Amino acid sequence: MSCWDTIQDYGLRAIGIGERLLPREDFTLCQQVTLIGSGMIWNVYFGVFALITGFFLATALAVGKASPRKIFRKPAEWFIFIFRGSPLFIQFFFGYFLFLNLKSVSPFFDPFTAAWLGALIVLFFNTAAYSGEIFYGALLSIPKGDTEAADAYGMTGWARFRRVIWPTMLRLAWPAYTNEAIFLFHATALVFFSGFPAWQQRGDALYYANYFADKTFNPFVPYPILAGYFILLTLIIVAIFGYVNGRLNRHLPREAKPKLRLRPNLIR
Amino acid sequence: MACYLTTPKHMSLYWSVLTVLLLLAVTAPVALAFGFGGASAARSSIAPLRWFGKSYIAIVRGVPDIAFFLFFVIALDQGIEYLRHRALCPDWSEPIRQGNDFVVCQAAKMPLGEAPQWVHETYGFTLAVFTFAIVFGAFAANVLFGAMRAVPHAQLETAAAYGLSRRQTFWRVLVPQMWVFALPGLSNLWMVLIKATPLLFLLGVEDIVYWARELGGTKTSRFTEYPHGDWRMWYFLALLVFYLVFTRVSEVVLDKIMNRLTHGQATAGGEAQRKAAA
Numbered sequence: 001m002s003c004w005d006t007i008q009d010y011g012l013r014a015i016g017i018g019e020r021l022l023p024r025e026d027f028t029l030c031q032q033v034t035l036i037g038s039g040m041i042w043n044v045y046f047g048v049f050a051l052i053t054g055f056f057l058a059t060a061l062a063v064g065k066a067s068p069r070k071i072f073r074k075p076a077e078w079f080i081f082i083f084r085g086s087p088l089f090i091q092f093f094f095g096y097f098l099f100l101n102l103k104s105v106s107p108f109f110d111p112f113t114a115a116w117l118g119a120l121i122v123l124f125f126n127t128a129a130y131s132g133e134i135f136y137g138a139l140l141s142i143p144k145g146d147t148e149a150a151d152a153y154g155m156t157g158w159a160r161f162r163r164v165i166w167p168t169m170l171r172l173a174w175p176a177y178t179n180e181a182i183f184l185f186h187a188t189a190l191v192f193f194s195g196f197p198a199w200q201q202r203g204d205a206l207y208y209a210n211y212f213a214d215k216t217f218n219p220f221v222p223y224p225i226l227a228g229y230f231i232l233l234t235l236i237i238v239a240i241f242g243y244v245n246g247r248l249n250r251h252l253p254r255e256a257k258p259k260l261r262l263r264p265n266l267i268r
Numbered sequence: 269m270a271c272y273l274t275t276p277k278h279m280s281l282y283w284s285v286l287t288v289l290l291l292l293a294v295t296a297p298v299a300l301a302f303g304f305g306g307a308s309a310a311r312s313s314i315a316p317l318r319w320f321g322k323s324y325i326a327i328v329r330g331v332p333d334i335a336f337f338l339f340f341v342i343a344l345d346q347g348i349e350y351l352r353h354r355a356l357c358p359d360w361s362e363p364i365r366q367g368n369d370f371v372v373c374q375a376a377k378m379p380l381g382e383a384p385q386w387v388h389e390t391y392g393f394t395l396a397v398f399t400f401a402i403v404f405g406a407f408a409a410n411v412l413f414g415a416m417r418a419v420p421h422a423q424l425e426t427a428a429a430y431g432l433s434r435r436q437t438f439w440r441v442l443v444p445q446m447w448v449f450a451l452p453g454l455s456n457l458w459m460v461l462i463k464a465t466p467l468l469f470l471l472g473v474e475d476i477v478y479w480a481r482e483l484g485g486t487k488t489s490r491f492t493e494y495p496h497g498d499w500r501m502w503y504f505l506a507l508l509v510f511y512l513v514f515t516r517v518s519e520v521v522l523d524k525i526m527n528r529l530t531h532g533q534a535t536a537g538g539e540a541q542r543k544a545a546a
Contacts, residue, residue: 082512088463090507094508219343
């Protein structure tokens, strides 16, 4: 069987298209690369959607935490503390079993026990809490002159937030937010190791890498492949976020533009 | 209820909490030592040592994921068995990798096949500690490396002017002063380390995640004698609270230490303390 056939059979295996049975013996390098790569579809799916939805909640949380009113501040503080103070791994488990219990209450919760929705919700809350803290820090360090200028122009309320505070906040938070995005994509690898079942063996990249490592007792092939995919993914994220960073700071002279400094972390 | 909470399985759960605490207590100093070694190596004046330190920091920090944990434990295990195999069974002619299997002679098995259960558990735990220490050692090395560079250069020049040797300068001037710069990074690392402990579960140690799953569930026939339904949700809620409390306590303690260390330092924090006292 040529490599092209393998790609046709297993290229979209992770979303259920193609050959149903996973290879059982005589694993070729091509099969490993293809299947682990097809698992990356899930990692990208979780990462992208959690990041996009989390962004809005994070903004709300940051504004809430910076609010002088207690009824806004306290819930935001608690939300951020709970999701930043406990391991994501435990959150996944708790979320899964919570949804499992809710399922018996109402059939409405049926899809929540599947990874595509349940794990996405946990990741969404988690990234919202982490980015919320980043945005909050940025809100606190907005130069006083900027808000004073907005006041001097007579801007209030929504216009002041939309045109002055929010863009400045994003500009200040962007390097840290890039790191958070990278963490998030790495964290997606935890999904299928934490209660959420991989239905019909449609798992993410780490699920397949682990499958191969278990079957062959040889970790030296699948995990480096996985690492390679993740490094590639990280580079793509850095490129996209770097482009946005340039756009956010397009009014600044060239030397004053803040550079993205990457500090990839390991675990959240 | 009191009876329910003291079944043998629950006792195992409590022991596994201690395992987690033990892991933290052992890993933190070992990782710090690795970090200290790495940072000292990275700023050494001997080139190979410097390259070694820098590449240690770069490689471990660059590899992205928990994949590192999964990979490293098997790799370490096979590495040890391979070395013992070479040393103990020199007249073994078959290849070690037979297709998909990793085969070593009986005497080289680690731990030995007939060893009691606790040896296996201790061995697994040691591997886990070692893996954690290597990974977090690299992060700590990076923090300490930065902290050593943050110590004002004038301090080192003064030490040199007083005729201290390089070694004396390092131990008597640089090391005592770097902690205040290192502590924010190290405390951040400690928080990350706390949150990394559930990954023990992935390394095959029977930790709290394992027992919470076992105890709460009714699916496994072994536990049907427990008079409740699916309580895994509550067990994991308890774990969540455990970690939150632990994080909070650490925050408070680390703040106290930071206060102590800042005392009398020529930093913004130390200046603020001096003004507040005056």
